[in-house]
Amino acid sequence: MKIFIETYGCQMNVSDSGKIVQLFADLNYQLTTESRAADLIIINTCSVREKPELKLFSALGRYIPLKRKRPELVIAVGGCVAQQWGEQLLERCPGLDIVFGTHQLDTLPELVSSVRDSRKAVSSTAFRMAPGGLEVMARPQPQAVSAMVTIMQGCDNFCSYCIVPHVRGREYSRPSPAIIEEVSRLADAGIKEVMLLGQNVNSYGLKEPGEISFAQLLGRVNEIEGIERIRFTTSHPKDMSDELIAAFASLSKLCPSLHLPLQAGSDTVLKRMGRRYTAASYLEKVAKLREIVPDVALTTDIIVGFPGESEDDFQQTLKMLEKVGYDQIYSFKYSSRPGTKAADYEDMISDDEKRERLARCQALQDSISQRLLKAQVGKVSEVLVTGPSKRGAGEWSGRTRESRIVNFSKPSSPEVEIVVGGLYKVSIIKALKHSLKGEVVADGNP
Numbered sequence: 001m002k003i004f005i006e007t008y009g010c011q012m013n014v015s016d017s018g019k020i021v022q023l024f025a026d027l028n029y030q031l032t033t034e035s036r037a038a039d040l041i042i043i044n045t046c047s048v049r050e051k052p053e054l055k056l057f058s059a060l061g062r063y064i065p066l067k068r069k070r071p072e073l074v075i076a077v078g079g080c081v082a083q084q085w086g087e088q089l090l091e092r093c094p095g096l097d098i099v100f101g102t103h104q105l106d107t108l109p110e111l112v113s114s115v116r117d118s119r120k121a122v123s124s125t126a127f128r129m130a131p132g133g134l135e136v137m138a139r140p141q142p143q144a145v146s147a148m149v150t151i152m153q154g155c156d157n158f159c160s161y162c163i164v165p166h167v168r169g170r171e172y173s174r175p176s177p178a179i180i181e182e183v184s185r186l187a188d189a190g191i192k193e194v195m196l197l198g199q200n201v202n203s204y205g206l207k208e209p210g211e212i213s214f215a216q217l218l219g220r221v222n223e224i225e226g227i228e229r230i231r232f233t234t235s236h237p238k239d240m241s242d243e244l245i246a247a248f249a250s251l252s253k254l255c256p257s258l259h260l261p262l263q264a265g266s267d268t269v270l271k272r273m274g275r276r277y278t279a280a281s282y283l284e285k286v287a288k289l290r291e292i293v294p295d296v297a298l299t300t301d302i303i304v305g306f307p308g309e310s311e312d313d314f315q316q317t318l319k320m321l322e323k324v325g326y327d328q329i330y331s332f333k334y335s336s337r338p339g340t341k342a343a344d345y346e347d348m349i350s351d352d353e354k355r356e357r358l359a360r361c362q363a364l365q366d367s368i369s370q371r372l373l374k375a376q377v378g379k380v381s382e383v384l385v386t387g388p389s390k391r392g393a394g395e396w397s398g399r400t401r402e403s404r405i406v407n408f409s410k411p412s413s414p415e416v417e418i419v420v421g422g423l424y425k426v427s428i429i430k431a432l433k434h435s436l437k438g439e440v441v442a443d444g445n446p
């Protein structure tokens, strides 16, 4: 049997898709990249961005007709759009067999088997105390250097624009022993770098009586032999504790890179977004972090054109980009998500205005990113090799501890052999648009 899976959206969805593939690999399904060859097609959806349903309907428009030639084909839709639409999706899309919610990932094999037996479409989107599937451990891809480990799911913050609490449910933290076991297994399988994932990792453990804090969890992961680098995402600035900031100084494997979503620079807008921090308190946390890790690389999310955002508010966002100096930003036009508080705000910004602000925001960021990349030239960085460079030409590719991409050629010295998963000292010789170019220094060892 063959399974084909299409994944939209965030890293959490990519991780969930890996778990689904694992569940079916245990039932002797093989992954295929050819939808026409599949016995089971799964679309793992995301509803954070604009018009997510259109993307899904267009995919179903491609896959449902495959059933004419292969009536035994089973098609399932999961993820956030499935959670939101539930059974209505089956009514809207004849030929779709399964709708499974964000807490029902582990029940998918049963749902597939029930559809195969009865040929009746089924929807399963109930929330559970602990989301199903969190304890499924995906095997790393052959040659993989990094792996994602989900440590918590859901969110209790209810930012006014965000659909996540509605589609992922309340915050739930996985028990720390299960997380440590998963990371240890990954280390045994050769993984060097782990990315700890959750919608709001900083509040890990706070709601589970007796559980350790997120900073303590990082400390435990830091002790696992074989793991060289630890990263995490996503953080909420209001929950960025002093204990967590101090962990950047004390934990040798915790990389000096942090994704800290700002969303907007104006306090008025932040308040209407329900973010519960101000631009000043955000800057204070950044200053504290930079005091102990001066070279920390920061990235962020920005929403432009939130309802009621004035030109002056928008200017505050631009000022924050300058003040913080992000390596990279993920910026988007505000788009209304039905069911969220902001969807009922009346002072929407026109699409032209949003597009124009987004262009200005991205142009400013491009210049900041370029300035920061150029500042790396002449430095020597530790690079974890992820594989041959996409640019070809015998080059290798990897990431610095700050998560900057570096491409470098194999050194002429025969003593230095480049291996995937190896750490090398690389001298940065050039800044490109989104990456760096370097060469391995004499002995190559960090």
Ligand code: SF4
Residues within 6 Å of the ligand: 155, 156, 157, 158, 159, 162, 163, 164, 165, 199, 200, 236
């Ligand atoms: S903290 Fe993040 S995931 Fe939670 S509601 Fe706010 S934006 Fe959404």
